Amino acid sequence: MELVTPEIGLVFWTTVSFLVLFFLLGKFAWKPIMGAIDDRERSIEDALLKAEAAKEEMSRLTNENEVLLKQARAERDLILSEAKKIKDQIVADAKEAAHKEGARQIELARVEINNQKAIAMADVKNQVAQLSIQVAEKILQNQLQDQQKQDELVSQLLKEVKL
C-alpha cells in the first residue's frame, strides 16, 4: 500500500520541477529547435519546389528552343528555295535578254554589212565604170591617133550601119 500511495513531498517537488523544466525547455529549447527545424524543412521544400520549377522552365525553354530552331530551319529552307528560284529567274531572264540582244546585234550587223556591201558595190561599180570609160577613152585615143585607123573605124561603123 505504501508503494502505491503518492507522497505529498514528491508530488510537490515533481510538480514544481516539471513545470520549471517545461517552461525553461519550452522557452529556450523547444521553441528555437522546432522553429529551426520548421524553417529548415520549409527552405528544403522551397528549394525542391524551385528546383522542380527550374527543371520545368528548362524543359520549357528547351522545347521553345527546339520549336524556334525548327521554325528557323524551315524559314531558312524557304528563304533558300526562294533565293534559288529568284536566282534561276534572274539567270533565265538574263539569258533571254542576252539572247535577244545578241540577236538584235546580229541583225544590226547584218543590216550594216548589207548597207556597206551595197555602198561598196556601188562604189566598185562606179570605179569599174570610170575605169572602163578611161580604158575606152585611152583605147579610143590610141585608135584615133592616126587617120587611117579613123577612117577604117568610120568605114567599119558605116558598114555596120544598116540602112
Added chain:
Amino acid sequence: MYLSHILNSKKIALSLILGVFLTFISCKTFAIQHEEHAVAAEETNTEKEFSPSEVILEHIADSHSWHLWGHTTVPLPVILYTDQGIEMFSSAHFEHGHADYPGKYYTYRLVKDKIAIVGPGEELTAGANMLNMHKKLIDLSITKNVVSMWISLVLLLIIFLSVSAAYKKRAGKAPKGLQSFMEPIILFVRDDIARPNIGYKYQRFMPLLLTVFFFIWINNLIGLVPFFPGGSNLTGNIAVTFVLSVITLIIVNVNGNKYYWKHIFAPDVPVWLYPIMWPVELVGIISKPFALMIRLFANITAGHIIVLSLISLIFVFKSVAIAPVSVAFVVFMDVLELLVAALQAFIFTLLTALFIGTAIEEHHH
C-alpha cells in the same frame, strides 16, 4: 572482407554493452550485499534471515539519504511542514533511523525511511500522504528521488539548451553531433506521436509532449544505472507518475472543445440514459490518465523488482554458484529494461497525444 568487418564491430559493440551491464550488476550486488552485512552486523551477531522483499522494497522506495557506496551515505535535507510551522534540518540527525531528532515543534523519528512525529507517550503519528491529507505533518523533504529528478533536470537542460544553441549557430545547415542525435528523436515525437494523433493543431502541444517524453525517458534511464547519480526509482514512483498524469488530465480537459464535452454530457443516446452515461463518461475522463499513471509506475517498478529479485537469489541461496545464472538473467532484464525505458516514454507521450487529439478533434457531420 566487408562482412567480417561488420561482424567485428558488432562483436565489439556487444561486448561493450555487456561490460557496462556487468558493471551495473556487480554494483547492484555490492549494494545489496552491503545492506545485508550492515543489517547482519547491527543485529548483535545473530545472523538475520535475508529477506528479499524487504531489501527490494527498500531499494525501490524513496529515501531521506543517498547511499553511494560502502559506508558512504549522503544525508539529504529534511523539510517538514507541520501545523506549527516549517522545520528544516539534515537527515544525518536521524543516524539512519537509530536516533530521534528533537525539532522546534515536535520530536521526529525515521520509521522505514518515513518521518513520523513521536508523541510524549512514544506514540507515533505518521506524516500526511495523498490518501490522508489531514495530518499535522507534511513531509516536503528533498529526498533521493527529488535530487535524482533535479539531476535529470540539469541533464535535460544541458542537452537541449546546447542542442538549441547548435540550431541557432548552424541555422539552415545539416545537424551535427548531439544535435544530429536528438533531431531524429524530436522528429519522431513530432511525426509519429503528435501529428498523427493530434492533427494539424499539433504545434501547440509539441513543447508539452517533448518535455514529457524526454523527462520520462531520461529518468527511466537514470533509474537503470545502479550507482550514483542513478539508482533512484523516480518514474517507478507513483507520486511522479501521478503528477505527470494529472498534467495530462488538465491539458486534455482544458483543451477539450464543444464536441468533446457534447460527447460526454449529451451523447447520441436516448435522453433517459443520460444519468447512466454521465457517471460512465466522467469515470472515463479520470480513468484514462489513471491508466497512464499506473502503467508507467508498474512497468518501471516491475523492472526494478525483477532485477533486484534476480540479484537477491544469490543471497537467498547463499551460494556464489547461482551468481552466473543471476547475472545472465539480469543482463537480459537490463537490456529489456533499456527497451522498456524508451517504450514507456513513447507510450505515455503517445497516449497523451491521443487523448489531446480526441479532445480537440473537429467533428464534421
